[in-house]
């Protein structure tokens with residue numbers, strides 16, 4: 411598979427996503443890449459994505475191991491390119507929230523994607539605005555299957571995700587499945603409506619959010635001035651008891667979604683594309699050297715790392731406390747991500763019930 415790497419589209423905890431072009435077709439692609447020795451999650455994502463085929467799930471285009479010109483061996487997942495960014499970015503660009511027409515359209519598309527992946531026996535486990543991308547026709551597609559897992563039969567004890575979007579049973583480390591995805595849809599609708607995820611302290615103190623979600627009995631605060639059908643829809647997603655939550659199929663028939671027309675009209679007009687006008691478009695296809703130079707400068711400035719370090723200071727202290735209280739056994743920390751931290755910990759005790767489960771927190 412011959413392709414040329416373009417500009418960076420995004421960075422996560424374990425991988426970087428680049429724009430790229432296939433040599434033979436000139437199709438623009440997104441390539442998610444990580445060093446081979448850290449590619450466990452990316453390989454797992456590639457395995458799951460390669461088994462899926464839906465207009466509401468980002469398309470799989472292949473995967474490969476490659477030796478780069480600098481000798482580093484990388485694992486690459488090739489995907490359909492989504493030119494309009496993520497739902498989180500769309501909400502932010504829109505001044506902190508999307509209008510109801512778009513919220514209804516994107517919610518339908520996310521639920522159609524979830525209905526499909528759930529029917530395939532898979533739970534996504536990290537549904538949130540930044541993991542839903544806007545594709546060529548402005549349609550929402552579920553992306554980032556790095557936390558996804560097979561739930562039929564439910565054999566895996568690993569708990570993963572992002573605290574602000576976690577269902578109570580996930581925050582308590584009891585189980586994670588299709589119902590937890592539905593809770594996360596409720597949180598994503600709140601994010602689309604308000605421009606921010608629920609639980610305002612989530613960014614500064616994700617562990618206290620885990621406790622609040624898991625044990626306080628609270629549900630996320632709903633946006634004020636919400637129409638009755640929207641409020642009822644959110645309440646059906648955000649039932650604290652997983653068994654009481656509606657399924658993706660039931661939600662697709664909820665009045666909040668079915669009483670509004672399916673908008674066929676072009677919604678791309680309000681979106682800002684980062685697409686190249688041609689494969690030789692210089693602003694889009696900045697050279698890899700240029701990007702690396704910029705990255706070095708950024709690191710020299712040190713601002714991002716200092717932020718991360720100070721955040722990590724608070725975070726590790728809290729984990730230290732939990733370790734005493736709940737018996738966390740040797741958390742391993744991954745500080746490579748952009749603005750967030752992934753913590754992987756073998757857990758026993760108070761916070762996570764059962765033994766030898768793995769807690770992976772996106773922040």
Ligand SMILES: Nc1ncnc2c1ncn2[C@@H]1O[C@H](COP(=O)(O)OP(=O)(O)OP(=O)(O)O)[C@@H](O)[C@H]1O
Pocket residue numbers: 419420421422423424425426427440442468489490491492493495496540541543553554555556747772
């Ligand atoms: N197919 C795609 N087309 C365009 N941009 C994409 C695509 N996939 C991912 N991105 C961009 O790259 C970013 C990171 O991608 P992704 O979430 O898959 O990586 P990650 O390492 O799992 O990150 P995170 O830890 O934030 O979940 C996304 O937020 C999005 O901006």
